[in-house]
Amino acid sequence: TNASETVVVSGGGTIGLVSAAAAIGMGANVVVVDPIQTRRDVALKLGATEAIDPSAAADRIKDITQGRGADLVIEAAGHSASLAAAFEYAAQDGRMSMVGINIGQKIPANLGLIQMKNLTVRGCIGSPGVWPAAIRFLERTGIDLSPIQTHHFKLTDAVEAFDLGQNPQACIKVTLSTEGLN
Structure with a gap:
């Protein structure tokens, strides 16, 4: 990601907030979506541009991006509503990273948006070998977690x-x- 992009992080738990901090450190315009006010407050302390309740997120993301949607959506909640909404938040030709854990559950979502928006969707779990790079990133950016x-x-x-x-x-x-x- 870079300073020209809008990143939406859906889920303000530890993984979501660290993901938001990384995108902030890369200069992106970052929006965090979470239903819990305390988590939204922490997202703002970390430098998120906005922190939004999910009930207002879709419309606000459209406003922020002049109708385009997010260049990158990081789904970090693993909650079925968050997973389904992530497809709505993404821009045409957008990218999605699914890091929230929701293994073994069926989730109703508009998967046709993957094709309609030409989305690149990636899932990941675990972080082998990431710690040295993460420590260097934090040192160089000065991000306070x-x-x-x-x-x-x-x-x-x-x-x-x-x-x-x-x-x-x-x-x-x-x-x-x-x-x-x-």
């Missing part, structure tokens, strides 16, 4: 941390550490 970490627990409080981590309304990224332990 700390807003994604919403809660920090000592290892001795792991049960509480895991319980909180099950609630996407309450947190984004929960981390555990041995800091302060003997």
Whole structure:
């Protein structure tokens, strides 16, 4: 991606926000779509141009792109509504990257848009060998991902941390550490 493009990230969890930060670091105009206000707020802190509730996303994306749609759509929620909407957000000759995990579920979506819009759709899971490049990218761009970490627990409080981590309304990224332990 580059500064001439609009990237829509559907899903404001950890993967979606890191994807948005990467696109921001490459200079793209980035829009994050998520139903949770806290996640939209973090997207704006990371530098997203806009953060939109899904109920208003399709129309707003058309407005932002003067009717073209997004050059790249990153579907990071794995939620059936997000997966279906991703095809609507994409521009003619657009690209889509499906990174949200939704394996084994059937999802009603207008797959005819792949042909009608001449979309390039790619799915991926996992990240072998990506860490060294990701660290270099963060060093060179100066992107601060700390807003994604919403809660920090000592290892001795792991049960509480895991319980909180099950609630996407309450947190984004929960981390555990041995800091302060003997």
